Amino acid sequence: xxxxxxILNSQSRPRLAPGCRLNDPGKxxxxxxxxxxxxxxxxxxxxxIERCDGQHTVEQIIAELQKIYSKAVPEKVARDIEGYLKxxxxxxxxxxx
Amino acid sequence: MSSxxxxxxxxxxxxxxxxxxxxxxxxxxxxQSRATELSTEDWTKVFKQAAELGALQADLTGGEPLARTDIxxxxxxxxxxxxxxxxxxxxxxxxxxxxxxLIAVGLDHFQLSFxxxxxxxxAEISGxxxxxxxxxxxxxxxxxxxxxxxxxxxxxxNIHQLEEMLVIxxxxxxxxxxxxxxxxxxxxFANRAALLPTRAQLDGSLGIIKDAQERLRGKxxxxxxxxxxxxxxxxxxxxxxxxxxxxxxxxxxALPCHxxxxxxGLSFENVKNxxxxxxxxxxxxxxxxxxxxxxxxxCKSCDRRDLDFxxxxxxxxxxxxxASATDPVCTLSPQREKVNAILAAINxxxxxxxxxxxxxxxxxxxxx
Numbered sequence: 475x476x477x478x479x480x481i482l483n484s485q486s487r488p489r490l491a492p493g494c495r496l497n498d499p500g501k502x503x504x505x506x507x508x509x510x511x512x513x514x515x516x517x518x519x520x521x522x523i524e525r526c527d528g529q530h531t532v533e534q535i536i537a538e539l540q541k542i543y544s545k546a547v548p549e550k551v552a553r554d555i556e557g558y559l560k561x562x563x564x565x566x567x568x569x570x571x
Numbered sequence: 572m573s574s575x576x577x578x579x580x581x582x583x584x585x586x587x588x589x590x591x592x593x594x595x596x597x598x599x600x601x602x603q604s605r606a607t608e609l610s611t612e613d614w615t616k617v618f619k620q621a622a623e624l625g626a627l628q629a630d631l632t633g634g635e636p637l638a639r640t641d642i643x644x645x646x647x648x649x650x651x652x653x654x655x656x657x658x659x660x661x662x663x664x665x666x667x668x669x670x671x672x673l674i675a676v677g678l679d680h681f682q683l684s685f686x687x688x689x690x691x692x693x694a695e696i697s698g699x700x701x702x703x704x705x706x707x708x709x710x711x712x713x714x715x716x717x718x719x720x721x722x723x724x725x726x727x728x729n730i731h732q733l734e735e736m737l738v739i740x741x742x743x744x745x746x747x748x749x750x751x752x753x754x755x756x757x758x759x760f761a762n763r764a765a766l767l768p769t770r771a772q773l774d775g776s777l778g779i780i781k782d783a784q785e786r787l788r789g790k791x792x793x794x795x796x797x798x799x800x801x802x803x804x805x806x807x808x809x810x811x812x813x814x815x816x817x818x819x820x821x822x823x824x825a826l827p828c829h830x831x832x833x834x835x836g837l838s839f840e841n842v843k844n845x846x847x848x849x850x851x852x853x854x855x856x857x858x859x860x861x862x863x864x865x866x867x868x869x870c871k872s873c874d875r876r877d878l879d880f881x882x883x884x885x886x887x888x889x890x891x892x893x894a895s896a897t898d899p900v901c902t903l904s905p906q907r908e909k910v911n912a913i914l915a916a917i918n919x920x921x922x923x924x925x926x927x928x929x930x931x932x933x934x935x936x937x938x939x
Contacts, residue, residue, distance in 0.1 A: 491746060493680045493718020497627070498653050505627065507655040509680045509718045509747055512579070512627045566746040566792050 482532065486570035488559055489528035494567045496523065508567050518543065522558060528571055532559065575813070575852050575861070577625025581654070582818035583614065584829065585645065586634040591661050592698035592934040593686065595724060595759035595766060598634060599832055602938035607822040611641045611648070613843060617819060618652040620847035626817065632659040634821070643672050650677030657682060659722070662708040663701060670711055680718040683708060688735035692728060698934040709743045720747040725776070726766040726798075733779050740791060748791055750780065752798040754806075756830045756885050758935045763913075765930035769921045770914070773801055800910050804875060805882025805898035812860035812880065817851060825850045827857050830885040834894045860884055860895075867895060869903050 482488075494508040496515075504520050506513040515523055521542060525535045536552045543551055562568040587602040609617070618629060629649040636642055637660055649656045657680040658673065673681075683705060686693035690702040712719050721743065723729075723736050733750065740748040752773075753759045753766050768776075780795045787793055799806050809816045809828045818829045824839040825847070831837060837859060840850045851857055859865070863876060870881040882898020890899045891906050899906040 491718070492716045495679070501653060507627060507679070509657070509720055564789055
């Protein structure tokens with residue numbers, strides 16, 4: 475759809491943009507497919523993308539990854555996730571709802 | 572060859588038939604007829620083999636891929652094979668019901684080509700009136716969930732319309748817009764004197780592009796491809812010979828590049844007779860310019876050899892007569908003078924940007 479992408483904040487709900495999707499279930503390596511590009515995903519990048527479903531808020535994604543990566547500095551996890559979401563948004567792989 | 576990388580994308584040239592007759596068409600001068608085209612079953616097999624070989628994407632192109640009456644089946648088959656499906660189209664023959672069907676069977680990315688920002692220039696270039704239909708298609712796409720790219724093909728007679736083209740892109744649902752200057756092979760080579768922009772035109776367009784990239788960040792990815800005659804270094808044609816892309820002609824011939832048929836001494840294997848993996852990994856045509864062993868100097872010892880792979884073989888052939896030469900658009904090429912002479916002639920007498928003068932175009936015909 476053509477909804478205007480809004481800005482990134484803790485309550486926005488990232489969703490993969492039209493035409494951006496994971497490769498078929500069971501196929502390795504897990505890969506984000508999009509126009510003219512493909513990104514290999516592993517570890518945290520896969521955990522983040524799997525939660526970009528238009529349901530999870532940025533806040534929830536951060537909290538869940540902080541739990542999974544409990545040995546990492548929580549502020550760094552948050553910063554890295556926000557940076558990654560911003561990057562994918564600039565590449566037009568994500569919309570924020 | 573120690574190890575051959577997997578192709579990333581299969582380029583399926585489904586047909587050379589097309590309702591448009593663009594003067595820069597990238598199809599070969601000798602077009603293949605409908606009677607020689609691969610069947611639905613042949614393509615289905617090719618999609619499966621491409622995915623097994625590691626390809627992630629299929630580019631369904633032509634000619635006009637929508638001229639295939641089995642396009643719905645072909646998209647379904649490519650998607651079922653596990654490929655990301657791109658359709659590169661002029662937007663006709665298409666209506667809303669057919670568009671819905673394309674998306675329903677798994678089309679991921681719709682790439683719509685434009686010949687200009689107005690019907691007048693588009694009709695001059697394509698020899699048909701299709702611009703209004705393209706604007707209708709853009710309107711239909713707004714309410715549908717599919718990635719959209721607009722492909723504007725740029726040259727001397729439309730580069731001044733860049734800002735109007737951006738207006739079309741911004742009023743659409745496109746997440747990506749590509750302004751690709753014509754590259755000079757085949758039909759474009761025949762029409763080069765009427766198509767190549769002047770340096771002043773090109774310089775003017777670069778500022779507009781930079782502004783648009785800033786302004787539209789996070790909304791539309793704006794990409795620009797310069798005509799490589801004006802570049803300092805050659806393009807990494809096909810991402811390197813037999814390295815990333817695997818084009819298949821309408822008749823099933825596997826080509827290392829879609830223009831490769833012009834290179835003398837190469838013979839091409841057909842997917843009807845041999846598996847895609849064998850062709851990609853072992854056929855003589857795909858090995859010919861793969862890697863670095865074949866490279867001439869100054870490429871062979873150049874720091875850029877892993878970036879541009881000595882440039883384009885077809886361009887080397889067209890401009891120097893030798894397909895193994897360094898691409899002469901490279902400023903390090905001993906034959907760069909040949910490109911400089913072409914640019915000097917174009918820039919000495921800047922031709923009018925208006926089309927009222929009517930160049931003697933060679934329009935691409937339809938195959939029998």
